[in-house]
Amino acid sequence: MDTKIDENEIKNAVTKAIKQHGKSREALIPILSDVNQVYGYIPSAAFKEIRRQINNPPEDGYPQTPVFVSESQLFGLATFYQMLSTKPVGKHVVRFCESAPCHVMGGRQLFQALMEQLQLQPGETTPDGQWTLITTSCLGTCGVGPVVLIDEDIYGNVTPEQLPEMLARYH
Amino acid sequence: MAYYRTHVLVSVDPECVIRGAHQVIDALQDELVAQGLIDEVQVLETSRIGDPNIFGPDLIVYPEGVHYANLSEDDIPYLVEEQFLKGRVVEKFRAQEMVKTDEELGPPKAKETRVVLRNCGKIDPTNIDEYIAEDGYQALGKVVAEMSSEQVIETVLSSGLRGRGGAGFLTGKKWQLCRNNPGEQKFVICNADEGDPGAFMNRRVLESDPHSVIEGMAIAAYAIGSQQGYIYCRAEYPIAVQTLNIAIQQARTLGLLGNNIMGSEFNFDLEVRMGAGAFVCGEETALMASIEGRRGEPRPRPPFPAQSGLWHSPSNINNVETYANVPQIILNGPEWFASMGTEKSKGTKTFAIAGDVVHTGLIEVPLGITLREIVYDVGGGIKDGKAFKAVQTGGPMGGCLSTEYLDMPVDYESLNKAGSMMGSGGMIIMDEDTCMVDIARFFMEFTQDESCGKCTPCRVGTRRLLEILERICGGNGRDGDIELLEELSSNIQVASLCGLGAGAPTPVISTLKHFRAEYEAHIYEHRCPARVCRALIRYEIEPETCTGCTVCARNCPVEAITGERRHLHVIDADTCIRCGICMQVCNFNAVSVLS
Numbered sequence: 103m104d105t106k107i108d109e110n111e112i113k114n115a116v117t118k119a120i121k122q123h124g125k126s127r128e129a130l131i132p133i134l135s136d137v138n139q140v141y142g143y144i145p146s147a148a149f150k151e152i153r154r155q156i157n158n159p160p161e162d163g164y165p166q167t168p169v170f171v172s173e174s175q176l177f178g179l180a181t182f183y184q185m186l187s188t189k190p191v192g193k194h195v196v197r198f199c200e201s202a203p204c205h206v207m208g209g210r211q212l213f214q215a216l217m218e219q220l221q222l223q224p225g226e227t228t229p230d231g232q233w234t235l236i237t238t239s240c241l242g243t244c245g246v247g248p249v250v251l252i253d254e255d256i257y258g259n260v261t262p263e264q265l266p267e268m269l270a271r272y273h
Numbered sequence: 274m275a276y277y278r279t280h281v282l283v284s285v286d287p288e289c290v291i292r293g294a295h296q297v298i299d300a301l302q303d304e305l306v307a308q309g310l311i312d313e314v315q316v317l318e319t320s321r322i323g324d325p326n327i328f329g330p331d332l333i334v335y336p337e338g339v340h341y342a343n344l345s346e347d348d349i350p351y352l353v354e355e356q357f358l359k360g361r362v363v364e365k366f367r368a369q370e371m372v373k374t375d376e377e378l379g380p381p382k383a384k385e386t387r388v389v390l391r392n393c394g395k396i397d398p399t400n401i402d403e404y405i406a407e408d409g410y411q412a413l414g415k416v417v418a419e420m421s422s423e424q425v426i427e428t429v430l431s432s433g434l435r436g437r438g439g440a441g442f443l444t445g446k447k448w449q450l451c452r453n454n455p456g457e458q459k460f461v462i463c464n465a466d467e468g469d470p471g472a473f474m475n476r477r478v479l480e481s482d483p484h485s486v487i488e489g490m491a492i493a494a495y496a497i498g499s500q501q502g503y504i505y506c507r508a509e510y511p512i513a514v515q516t517l518n519i520a521i522q523q524a525r526t527l528g529l530l531g532n533n534i535m536g537s538e539f540n541f542d543l544e545v546r547m548g549a550g551a552f553v554c555g556e557e558t559a560l561m562a563s564i565e566g567r568r569g570e571p572r573p574r575p576p577f578p579a580q581s582g583l584w585h586s587p588s589n590i591n592n593v594e595t596y597a598n599v600p601q602i603i604l605n606g607p608e609w610f611a612s613m614g615t616e617k618s619k620g621t622k623t624f625a626i627a628g629d630v631v632h633t634g635l636i637e638v639p640l641g642i643t644l645r646e647i648v649y650d651v652g653g654g655i656k657d658g659k660a661f662k663a664v665q666t667g668g669p670m671g672g673c674l675s676t677e678y679l680d681m682p683v684d685y686e687s688l689n690k691a692g693s694m695m696g697s698g699g700m701i702i703m704d705e706d707t708c709m710v711d712i713a714r715f716f717m718e719f720t721q722d723e724s725c726g727k728c729t730p731c732r733v734g735t736r737r738l739l740e741i742l743e744r745i746c747g748g749n750g751r752d753g754d755i756e757l758l759e760e761l762s763s764n765i766q767v768a769s770l771c772g773l774g775a776g777a778p779t780p781v782i783s784t785l786k787h788f789r790a791e792y793e794a795h796i797y798e799h800r801c802p803a804r805v806c807r808a809l810i811r812y813e814i815e816p817e818t819c820t821g822c823t824v825c826a827r828n829c830p831v832e833a834i835t836g837e838r839r840h841l842h843v844i845d846a847d848t849c850i851r852c853g854i855c856m857q858v859c860n861f862n863a864v865s866v867l868s
Contacts, residue, residue, distance in 0.1 A: 108775040127566040184550030201470030203627030242473035
């Protein structure tokens with residue numbers, strides 16, 4: 103899937119992110135987050151591009167404290183934080199809250215139903231690239247558990263019976 | 274000015290318009306005229322109310338606040354007649370809310386005292402004027418104009434405020450340590466990485482009253498001599514980040530952040546930093562590593578952040594709720610704050626109540642209240658009239674407490690003594706149908722997953738604990754497993770680098786202490802008393818009740834149920850995957866779970 107993304111496009115996305123957050127070590131996570139936002143994951147070419155742009159001297163010379171990053175450092179960040187992905191995701195991402203309050207409020211049965219309907223195990227993407235199922239940490243809406251997040255839409259008090267209709271809203 | 278008894282707000286969001294919002298408005302106007310109500314009911318256009326894809330076209334009727342959804346013009350005559358003429362709510366048009374954010378925090382319930390949550394739901398968080406109208410920034414004004422940094426610290430110290438993030442260290446003491454450490458640059462950090470499952474108190478404060486946190490941080494900065502602050506907010510809370518950024522911008526515009534605050538010599542500015550999804554970043558040294566743009570891995574302490582924190586500068590780090598208390602303490606005096614709570618635990622505490630209680634949501638109660646009062650008086654008791662079994666306090670690093678602790682006062686010391694902890698304030702209440710071994714397994718799955726991997730006791734130890742628990746839940750528990758769990762737990766507790774590892778075995782230790790019999794039943798009798806663990810239960814159809822309607826057989830995903838129409842059906846235990854669907858679909862309650 104990596105090859106399908108145009109290199110110039112990646113270059114632009116990286117340039118834009120670096121322009122916004124700056125070339126400092128503390129900007130690395132925001133930069134990676136921005137790229138992740140654009141593609142749903144961080145393509146391997148983006149690591150190269152971030153490394154290249156951050157390490158290259160700016161036109162007016164290095165800042166007082168230059169930053170040098172390696173691709174492995176960037177990769178290390180991307181794999182440490184759950185919100186950053188190094189693997190391509192499907193068109194729609196279903197995030198299931200696996201936290202305790204949802205668990206005791208019927209989350210276990212719901213998750214079973216979700217896995218059966220999508221025919222996915224957590225972390226997998228359907229062969230047609232339509233759905234990715236992942237578990238997420240607590241979304242903080244525990245009063246209405248169990249909670250499912252589909253793309254940006256949050257659903258609370260979800261029952262297994264509601265799932266087909268909920269999923270049908272996304273094409 | 275014309276007076277209307279009722280206002281109707283119709284969403285004219287573009288997507289609602291496509292779905293016929295304007296036709297609904299026209300029909301409403303016509304019908305109100307026809308019924309002679311046009312002088313009593315005002316129809317207004319407003320922006321998006323709910324998601325138009327789900328609700329549109331929709332409207333809200335005030336003062337009742339009823340949300341009607343998916344309306345068409347044909348529905349209007351009936352709606353007007355029932356709602357506006359007869360004053361009855363039309364249930365069939367009512368929005369089936371998927372997320373009811375405001376049920377999180379209704380009006381204060383009995384035994385609640387709201388200090389931190391006082392403005393939540395009352396003021397518009399995106400309008401700084403509303404905060405100022407509620408005495409906002411008055412405390413900061415008082416501090417910069419009238420008080421020395423020592424006096425501020427003295428006030429906070431004598432109020433007895435303790436850190437609301439978990440450990441309960443005296444806030445004034447923490448500030449003093451940071452102030453006394455030499456350093457040109459010092460930082461004030463707010464830990465808004467509320468990752469504990471089931472805890473959402475801080476999210477609500479940040480989303481509903483962000484300025485109280487900003488003001489508290491500015492006062493802390495004044496006290497310790499800092500000019501720069503960071504709020505580290507988790508990425509799962511995008512709305513909180515957005516609200517904070519708006520609030521910071523507004524405070525800057527009014528000169529409440531920036532240089533020469535309120536005409537004084539005091540300079541302070543704030544930035545929001547977003548996490549990227551790592552539970553361990555709630556640990557203070559990991560959090561600072563993450564702000565610096567590194568992997569959020571903790572480091573050994575000492576040096577403590579007050580000595581060497583962010584970029585090796587002395588740093589003060591407190592949680593959202595701690596900061597939100599500060600302006601109130603300055604304004605109302607330390608005696609007022611100390612008048613609430615117990616001898617060693619002063620003030621109020623917010624808790625997020627989740628699980629099997631009638632009223633889930635946020636509460637704020639004086640410390641020292643009993644668990645029974647929280648579960649039954651504030652929480653409304655256990656759902657469906659079932660019996661209380663356990664309460665889990667303090668998040669995944671906390672413990673499960675049984676019925677005998679119901680009358681224990683909730684304060685830092687009592688909770689620690691009982692083998693749990695205050696933590697940030699998540700409380701998960703569990704009824705009789707909960708299997709405590711399954712709960713311990715569940716929490717271990719969480720910590721095992723969230724362990725950052727830096728130190729061995731936590732990385733490997735939690736993995737081993739999980740394997741043993743999975744074995745027990747799977748019906749393969751061995752003699753000696755309980756002792757092994759205990760030994761391993763105590764080793765992890767002592768040897769881990771940070772609070773995550775040290776706290777990770779707590780759910781296991783506490784369930785072993787209070788619910789040991791359940792572990793024994795799993796291991797020695799191959800029985801799950803709560804009938805939860807799949808490997809240890811079986812489904813059966815009661816011959817007396819079964820009508821032979823075939824519903825269960827038709828719904829069984831693995832065709833494990835056989836039987837002729839109008840004759841008793843039987844479940845083949847070998848084929849059955851224990852999904853429980855037969856029990857859900859049976860109209861005669863003929864399917865039961867046995868263990």
